[in-house]
């Protein structure tokens with residue numbers, strides 16, 4: 001392996017520890033829920049989930065969306081970190097690590 005590739009790999013290791021460098025604008029994922037798989041995603045600032053709770057509660061969120069918001073917190077914009085009403089993930093519950 002040449003030295004320039006080694007340098008890139010070292011840089012990648014450093015970057016991987018700094019998720020705040022990355023801003024996720026859209027994504028599509030399969031979430032293995034307790035009973036079923038759900039399609040969860042973010043598009044144009046709107047979260048969506050294929051689960052029953054998301055479509056039936058009209059709060060714009062569900063456990064799967066909230067879980068992804070926690071997992072990806074440092075890579076999401078301020079707006080995308082939260083969705084729906086006060087049921088959504090709150091910063092008081094888990095302050096942003098600095």
Ligand SMILES: [Zn+2]
Pocket residue numbers: 038049050051052053054062063064065
């Ligand atoms: Zn869901």
